[in-house]
Amino acid sequence: MPNATVPDATVRFSVGILGTGWVGASVAMSVLHAGFAGELLLSDLRAELAEGEAMDLAHGAAFYPAATVRAAPFDELLATNALVIAAGRGGKPGESRLDLLRDNARVMRDVGARLRDYRGLVVVVTNPVDVLTYVVAESSGLPVERVIGTGTMLDSARLRQAIGEALHVAPHSVHAHVVGEHGDSEVVLWSSAWVGGRPLRQWPGWTREREAPMAEQVRRAAYEIIRRKGATNHAIGLVTAALLRSSARGERRVQTVSRVQRGALGLHDVALSLPTIVDTGGAVEVVAPELAPEERAALERSADVLRDAIRSIA
Known part of the structure; x- marks a missing residue:
């Protein structure tokens, strides 16, 4: 060729x-x-x-x-x-x-x-x-x-939409990430979620009791759409275009994309999503987030799920 x-x-x-x-x-x-x-x-x-x-x-x-x-x-x-x-x-x-x-x-x-x-x-x-x-x-x-x-870019967008709807603010004003697998073991980083410059957990009326049901809503979103219409396609189309635009224009946006990890947070030889700077060279720099202990443990479990899946097709 x-x-x-x-x-x-x-x-x-x-x-x-x-x-x-x-x-x-x-x-x-x-x-x-x-x-x-x-x-x-x-x-x-x-x-x-x-x-x-x-x-x-x-x-x-x-x-x-x-x-x-x-x-x-x-x-x-x-x-x-x-x-x-x-x-x-x-x-x-x-x-x-x-x-x-x-x-x-x-x-x-x-x-x-x-x-x-x-x-x-x-x-x-x-x-x-x-x-x-x-x-x-x-x-x-x-x-x-x-x-x-595309990793958890879509999951993070679903999370921002859900938080924005709950708080009656635009999703653009919500900064929150889902990391790990794009799938059942994904991890919502509640400890670092912010809205309008304020930590989400300090927002008036927000309680931690809302977090588990909302995380499950985000995790199950694709299944619910597939059950109703047979596929998910429109939101992932928007996500992919946004990712490509970031690269084409060299915007250096931080996106929760999936790539093979080479040491960030001690993770090796597994592809999963972490906040990452995207520019003309691709996913060039992983921005390791600060994690609460339970988030770190959940991310390690997610990595193990993916490693097992990789080994299953070796």
Whole structure:
């Protein structure tokens, strides 16, 4: 396979999306409306599906910032600045994200092997996203900061929305993180949650009795959506576009993305989410948060869950 040449990001930022099912299509729509990409390439094993989505999106060009959209074979995605992996099957009602693992791990190993010479940013969206981020990083051999999973960005957004609704403030004014696995062992960092410059636990009327039910609400959100409509897609599309925009513009935003950890909080050889600075080089710097003792113990348990999952497919 010839080496790919990445276009000058200052001239025309190009995004490729592998997999154009519900999630891939929502990512595509969100990327176009975000306005940072001048070119969007869609690829799928079902070539006609990718072609249909590209045609449909292109017909709306009068209503989003200037960009070209077209279907393309996988090899053309290797010349993009960023490649989103949304391939694989989605979750079924009652199925955990880790239940998806064996089927989607095979897909990710094949994709990763084809990315060895890729020079852009890889964003993994397919679930279980943490284990598959690890699989793609390992099989591609790319630097770990350039293989990013969307991780708990969506969980953190759900938490901010829930807190904002409870306190009658905008989610933008809530600063709170979910870390660890994007899944059942995720950890809400209540001790460091702030609203409008005030610690959440000092907010008038807030009690710790609200925390466990709200954490469960956030943890169960995807299952409830899948039970009702069969998939989650719109919010993760917005999350992925926001992550790509942070990288494309070099904004150095702190995002709770998943990447293979290399020592932060003593964590090694596992991909999970921690607050991380994202810029043009990817997830370049993990910002280790201060954790209450019970949060630290829960994060270690989450890491163990993910390590067990990684070992199960070794």
